[in-house]
Amino acid sequence: MVNWRIWQEWEEYDLQSSYADNPSMFSLRLNYGGVFTKFLGRKYIKGKMKYIDGIDSDLFSVHDMDEIMELLDCVEPGKSIYYHFKRPTWDLDFGLYALGCDEDIKHFRSYVYEHKVIEVYTEFWETKLHTYQMSPNPAKIKIHEIPESLCRKSLLLTWSNSGDCPSEEAPVF
Numbered sequence: 001m002v003n004w005r006i007w008q009e010w011e012e013y014d015l016q017s018s019y020a021d022n023p024s025m026f027s028l029r030l031n032y033g034g035v036f037t038k039f040l041g042r043k044y045i046k047g048k049m050k051y052i053d054g055i056d057s058d059l060f061s062v063h064d065m066d067e068i069m070e071l072l073d074c075v076e077p078g079k080s081i082y083y084h085f086k087r088p089t090w091d092l093d094f095g096l097y098a099l100g101c102d103e104d105i106k107h108f109r110s111y112v113y114e115h116k117v118i119e120v121y122t123e124f125w126e127t128k129l130h131t132y133q134m135s136p137n138p139a140k141i142k143i144h145e146i147p148e149s150l151c152r153k154s155l156l157l158t159w160s161n162s163g164d165c166p167s168e169e170a171p172v173f
Contacts, residue, residue, distance in 0.1 A: 004064075006071065007051040019116055026112045027053035032074060032122040036129060042092040044121050057112040061105060065120070074122075082127040088115035096121070098131040 019025040034047020052068060065083050069075050083099035085108050086092065098104050099120060111118060123129070 003056075004052050004054040004068075006068070007053065009051070022056070023113050024057045026055055026057055026115075027051060027117045028055060028068075029117055029119045030068065030122075031119065032069070032072065033124075034121075036092070036121070036123070040093060044092065047121075051117075057109045060109070061102075062100060065099065069122070074124075080125055082123040082129075084121045084123070084127075084129060084131050086119040086121065087111065088118065092121075096129060096131050 028051065030050045030052055031044050031047050032050075034044045037043045037045060050072065055064070062083065066075070066081070069081055075081070084096045085099045087095040087097060088111055089095075097107060099108055108118070
């Protein structure tokens with residue numbers, strides 16, 4: 001059962017004490033219907049904003065975002081919606097992360113215990129950002145240049161079926 005509420009305007013109250021008995025609870029500041037400006041000084045313009053509170057991060061999923069968008073009458077058949085969340089205290093240039101699969105939700109949840117309002121942004125039809133093409137944890141990637149003299153065979157890489165994020169089964173060369 002969903003216990004969250006959608007607000008047109010934010011009602012000022014202390015979320016830390018309001019959610020003190022349940023540290024997994026949080027609120028969203030949902031920005032939708034707008035577009036992102038270009039990189040460096042990025043802004044989200046021409047959009048609307050709603051606040052959703054009473055969300056339990058232990059139960060939260062991308063399907064909840066879809067349900068919220070349905071309640072806001074923003075869902076059309078065949079219309080893709082891309083969700084991005086902003087890392088608290090960061091800006092829109094460097095703090096946006098994809099919110100499209102279970103791995104993204106795990107990353108998202110890591111901020112809820114310290115920050116009780118998380119900003120989410122939407123894009124419709126297509127995304128202009130690179131958050132959906134980024135690795136979930138770029139800090140763990142190491143790129144090494146291998147001298148040609150050591151390379152005797154070609155290597156073909158493909159997406160693994162172990163995660164839900166990749167949308168295509170395309171080889172990577």
